[in-house]
Amino acid sequence: MAADTVDRAVLEDLAAASRILVDQGVFDAAGHVSMRHPERPDRFLMSRSLAPELVTADDIMEFTLDCAPCGHPSTPLGASEPKPFIERFLHGGIYQKRADVIAVAHGHSAAVIPFGLVNTPMRATYHNAAFLAAGVPVFDIRDRFGATDIVISSAERGAALADALGDKAVLLLRAHGFVAVAPDLPSAVFRAIFTEVSARVQLQAATLGGPMATLDEEEGRKADAINLATVGRSWELWKKRVM
Amino acid sequence: MAADTVDRAVLEDLAAASRILVDQGVFDAAGHVSMRHPERPDRFLMSRSLAPELVTADDIMEFTLDCAPCGHPSTPLGASEPKPFIERFLHGGIYQKRADVIAVAHGHSAAVIPFGLVNTPMRATYHNAAFLAAGVPVFDIRDRFGATDIVISSAERGAALADALGDKAVLLLRAHGFVAVAPDLPSAVFRAIFTEVSARVQLQAATLGGPMATLDEEEGRKADAINLATVGRSWELWKKRVM
Amino acid sequence: MAADTVDRAVLEDLAAASRILVDQGVFDAAGHVSMRHPERPDRFLMSRSLAPELVTADDIMEFTLDCAPCGHPSTPLGASEPKPFIERFLHGGIYQKRADVIAVAHGHSAAVIPFGLVNTPMRATYHNAAFLAAGVPVFDIRDRFGATDIVISSAERGAALADALGDKAVLLLRAHGFVAVAPDLPSAVFRAIFTEVSARVQLQAATLGGPMATLDEEEGRKADAINLATVGRSWELWKKRVM
Amino acid sequence: MAADTVDRAVLEDLAAASRILVDQGVFDAAGHVSMRHPERPDRFLMSRSLAPELVTADDIMEFTLDCAPCGHPSTPLGASEPKPFIERFLHGGIYQKRADVIAVAHGHSAAVIPFGLVNTPMRATYHNAAFLAAGVPVFDIRDRFGATDIVISSAERGAALADALGDKAVLLLRAHGFVAVAPDLPSAVFRAIFTEVSARVQLQAATLGGPMATLDEEEGRKADAINLATVGRSWELWKKRVM
Numbered sequence: 023m024a025a026d027t028v029d030r031a032v033l034e035d036l037a038a039a040s041r042i043l044v045d046q047g048v049f050d051a052a053g054h055v056s057m058r059h060p061e062r063p064d065r066f067l068m069s070r071s072l073a074p075e076l077v078t079a080d081d082i083m084e085f086t087l088d089c090a091p092c093g094h095p096s097t098p099l100g101a102s103e104p105k106p107f108i109e110r111f112l113h114g115g116i117y118q119k120r121a122d123v124i125a126v127a128h129g130h131s132a133a134v135i136p137f138g139l140v141n142t143p144m145r146a147t148y149h150n151a152a153f154l155a156a157g158v159p160v161f162d163i164r165d166r167f168g169a170t171d172i173v174i175s176s177a178e179r180g181a182a183l184a185d186a187l188g189d190k191a192v193l194l195l196r197a198h199g200f201v202a203v204a205p206d207l208p209s210a211v212f213r214a215i216f217t218e219v220s221a222r223v224q225l226q227a228a229t230l231g232g233p234m235a236t237l238d239e240e241e242g243r244k245a246d247a248i249n250l251a252t253v254g255r256s257w258e259l260w261k262k263r264v265m
Numbered sequence: 266m267a268a269d270t271v272d273r274a275v276l277e278d279l280a281a282a283s284r285i286l287v288d289q290g291v292f293d294a295a296g297h298v299s300m301r302h303p304e305r306p307d308r309f310l311m312s313r314s315l316a317p318e319l320v321t322a323d324d325i326m327e328f329t330l331d332c333a334p335c336g337h338p339s340t341p342l343g344a345s346e347p348k349p350f351i352e353r354f355l356h357g358g359i360y361q362k363r364a365d366v367i368a369v370a371h372g373h374s375a376a377v378i379p380f381g382l383v384n385t386p387m388r389a390t391y392h393n394a395a396f397l398a399a400g401v402p403v404f405d406i407r408d409r410f411g412a413t414d415i416v417i418s419s420a421e422r423g424a425a426l427a428d429a430l431g432d433k434a435v436l437l438l439r440a441h442g443f444v445a446v447a448p449d450l451p452s453a454v455f456r457a458i459f460t461e462v463s464a465r466v467q468l469q470a471a472t473l474g475g476p477m478a479t480l481d482e483e484e485g486r487k488a489d490a491i492n493l494a495t496v497g498r499s500w501e502l503w504k505k506r507v508m
Numbered sequence: 509m510a511a512d513t514v515d516r517a518v519l520e521d522l523a524a525a526s527r528i529l530v531d532q533g534v535f536d537a538a539g540h541v542s543m544r545h546p547e548r549p550d551r552f553l554m555s556r557s558l559a560p561e562l563v564t565a566d567d568i569m570e571f572t573l574d575c576a577p578c579g580h581p582s583t584p585l586g587a588s589e590p591k592p593f594i595e596r597f598l599h600g601g602i603y604q605k606r607a608d609v610i611a612v613a614h615g616h617s618a619a620v621i622p623f624g625l626v627n628t629p630m631r632a633t634y635h636n637a638a639f640l641a642a643g644v645p646v647f648d649i650r651d652r653f654g655a656t657d658i659v660i661s662s663a664e665r666g667a668a669l670a671d672a673l674g675d676k677a678v679l680l681l682r683a684h685g686f687v688a689v690a691p692d693l694p695s696a697v698f699r700a701i702f703t704e705v706s707a708r709v710q711l712q713a714a715t716l717g718g719p720m721a722t723l724d725e726e727e728g729r730k731a732d733a734i735n736l737a738t739v740g741r742s743w744e745l746w747k748k749r750v751m
Numbered sequence: 752m753a754a755d756t757v758d759r760a761v762l763e764d765l766a767a768a769s770r771i772l773v774d775q776g777v778f779d780a781a782g783h784v785s786m787r788h789p790e791r792p793d794r795f796l797m798s799r800s801l802a803p804e805l806v807t808a809d810d811i812m813e814f815t816l817d818c819a820p821c822g823h824p825s826t827p828l829g830a831s832e833p834k835p836f837i838e839r840f841l842h843g844g845i846y847q848k849r850a851d852v853i854a855v856a857h858g859h860s861a862a863v864i865p866f867g868l869v870n871t872p873m874r875a876t877y878h879n880a881a882f883l884a885a886g887v888p889v890f891d892i893r894d895r896f897g898a899t900d901i902v903i904s905s906a907e908r909g910a911a912l913a914d915a916l917g918d919k920a921v922l923l924l925r926a927h928g929f930v931a932v933a934p935d936l937p938s939a940v941f942r943a944i945f946t947e948v949s950a951r952v953q954l955q956a957a958t959l960g961g962p963m964a965t966l967d968e969e970e971g972r973k974a975d976a977i978n979l980a981t982v983g984r985s986w987e988l989w990k991k992r993v994m
Contacts, residue, residue, distance in 0.1 A: 142960075173977060223382075227382050230380075234382045244412065465618055469622045483655040498558070713868050713869055717869070727899065742780035745780050745804060
């Protein structure tokens with residue numbers, strides 16, 4: 023399998039997405055974002071194993087949905103094969119099960135992790151987090167795999183995670199982090215950012231006590247449609263900050 | 266309707282207000298601030314649809330109080346019409362009902378949102394937040410409009426919001442954000458900033474438990490008068506940081 | 509009354525103290541720090557009314573302990589009189605009652621304010637906050653002056669505040685902020701910073717619940733002696749950051 | 752005793768570790784990190800007494816495990832002896848008792864201190880904090896030494912602290928801070944950083960209430976092995992930020 027040619031601007035956007043999620047405080051020295059190949063839905067693009075702050079277009083690799091590396095989409099065949107992320111199986115597993123998903127972001131931001139540890143469900147605290155209103159499942163790797171190293175490092179683990187995600191936009195990984203998926207790259211970045219912000223808001227609201235008038239499912243669907251339509255305004259700003 | 270000429274310094278102050286609220290952590294990639302036209306009280310000025318960090322004097326548009334665009338106040342007639350913010354109706358609704366209001370700021374800062382979700386009223390935790398002591402109402406868009414996309418995108422929604430604001434300085438929007446109004450632009454910025462800071466203080470005080478000796482109404486009125494008289498010292502510093 | 513000559517390095521240190529407290533997140537657009545005149549204990553030095561981030565040696569004024577301005581200690585007589593801070597009475601009141609106090613800092617940092625609103629006493633959560641172990645009184649301006657604008661704007665208010673401070677290192681002002689005093693300028697800055705940090709630690713510890721093994725009075729006295737002796741290492745670093 | 756020659760790159764890494772822990776928000780104006788001498792396991796390397804943000808390779812001193820200074824490992828004999836940290840006894844005590852420990856970091860980061868004050872044990876909230884799953888003991892200096900100044904300023908105090916650490920990776924010091932140890936320098940830095948982050952996560956999770964599905968011991972061991980094997984990716988990024 024050889025890599026296909028991909029428009030350089032696409033690779034640059036994907037690399038920018040990685041740096042944006044660092045700049046916005048969602049990624050730290052770890053975290054990765056991927057996108058489905060624009061012309062081959064049976065392939066996806068993702069950085070080689072690298073701190074997300076350092077990713078550039080030249081670091082993007084191409085993979086089959088089984089997570090086999092196909093080289094660099096922008097580099098001549100024969101160039102030395104870089105080391106991929108072990109957790110590419112998290113991405114591949116989702117692309118296999120969810121034809122509607124075009125981009126996937128995975129990180130370990132601090133405000134999100136508590137909701138994977140306790141029984142309180144994550145909720146959509148405001149319109150920017152509307153995509154959470156449909157529900158946020160939690161994946162506990164112990165349920166299928168017992169005591170592990172927590173890493174999504176195999177096709178089996180990736181498939182189990184994709185099962186747990188179901189048709190939702192965000193999944194929490196117990197004692198690990200979150201996954202956000204979307205029908206385009208800017209929206210996956212938007213959802214990763216506002217998963218974190220909404221988690222912070224909910225943690226603060228919880229200290230006040232009492233019932234919480236978060237978005238219901240219908241409000242969530244309607245507000246999410248607006249967000250998807252207007253994400254460009256935020257995306258342009260975020261990109262500008264990391265270029 | 267054509268735009269009127271406005272002193273360039275006024276437009277620059279309004280644009281600076283937008284960037285100040287980003288710099289001070291109140292606005293993120295969204296949020297907008299407006300002011301009543303200095304010579305025509307039946308018009309108001311507000312940026313075109315743009316991330317607040319990027320707003321300059323050239324982005325300011327003029328609107329009737331019904332929110333019809335009248336072009337740029339600093340650009341020759343005939344220049345291409347930019348895209349206004351959908352939520353200008355939030356601003357217009359308030360200018361129509363509150364002759365005393367000269368400036369309006371609207372954002373979604375994280376510490377404020379919890380108080381629109383739960384039953385705990387927002388209080389004036391210290392002198393800088395004195396304008397909160399008169400009470401902070403919450404506008405729940407469901408009460409009049411049922412399940413919506415949350416956006417204040419029509420004259421009807423703007424009017425309902427202005428009704429909920431009444432004669433107060435700050436209004437919370439359930440699952441959305443806040444509005445701060447003031448008799449001048451620097452004071453609207455000041456109030457937006459200290460609404461956020463006071464919310465943070467109240468959230469922290471709540472974790473300690475027990476009654477809270479916040480400002481009462483009379484203290485609030487007296488301290489607010491001092492704040493309005495001395496806001497210039499803060500305003501000059503904040504502006505300097507974003508010029 | 510004319511200003512006395514003061515070594516320029518002293519004025520620069522006092523101005524640096526103001527900027528350090530901004531840089532360390534204790535002061536925002538407000539807050540002020542003063543010191544007793546090095547050669548005339550019946551005078552004190554303090555910036556003119558100015559955002560603390562902007563203070564330089566040229567902004568320092570000299571005052572009697574009654575808070576009458578005596579001009580600039582580094583500027584020829586006859587130079588135009590700048591506007592002093594209204595709240596200089598907070599400083600003057602303390603210098604009158606506490607011969608041991610050489611420097612005073614006053615600000616409104618967010619983590620400290622909750623402890624002036626509720627009944628939970630502030631405690632010394634770790635060795636850097638040792639000066640809190642002797643106890644932190646709260647001054648409620650209502651007790652003597654009824655409903656006010658909260659500002660310490662008169663000799664009477666300054667004296668009442670100094671009474672409430674007693675022989676302690678830190679005083680909280682209800683719905684307002686804090687005062688930290690020390691036997692030298694670097695230590696007043698140190699105490700202002702670690703009053704804020706310790707408040708944050710205590711707020712976080714409170715969310716865990718149960719008894720708190722903070723420093724007792726004897727540990728506080730012993731650890732404070734070490735802090736006073738070694739403050740230079742922190743002071744040099746902090747100063748370097750704002751020069 | 753004279754200092755041995757040490758590869759300059761080793762000294763630079765140790766100095767970088769100090770600055771990294773400032774950059775990552777673990778150290779403030781205080782905190783220190785040390786490492787065992789690469790060729791002489793009966794010696795260790797540690798900065799002279801200096802704010803950690805300012806440490807360079809030239810500031811590194813060499814000590815016997817009894818904490819006697821042996822001069823600079825990169826400077827000719829006879830150069831003037833700098834002032835060591837008083838708390839080198841904390842480091843020396845650990846190197847004496849734990850042959851497996853190659854690096855030690857000690858700081859006072861705000862989120863960690865609460866867990867040394869209350870009865871809630873610190874837990875491993877996610878895979879990056881796996882090294883906490885084996886348990887985090889608390890050292891209360893009062894138990895052996897009564898009311899002190901809290902400082903680990905003698906061989907006796909250092910030995911008692913090392914006893915309390917036992918075979919664990921992290922120890923909390925009541926009303927003081929934490930110690931993190933590791934089999935190499937990058938891992939000690941990693942552990943110091945994620946002790947702080949995990950403490951923040953646990954504090955936030957605690958506000959939600961209910962049981963917490965943190966890592967168990969077996970998961971912790973497995974995830975820690977991965978962390979130790981992959982720490983280089985984070986270390987290179989962190990170092991790049993402070994060079």
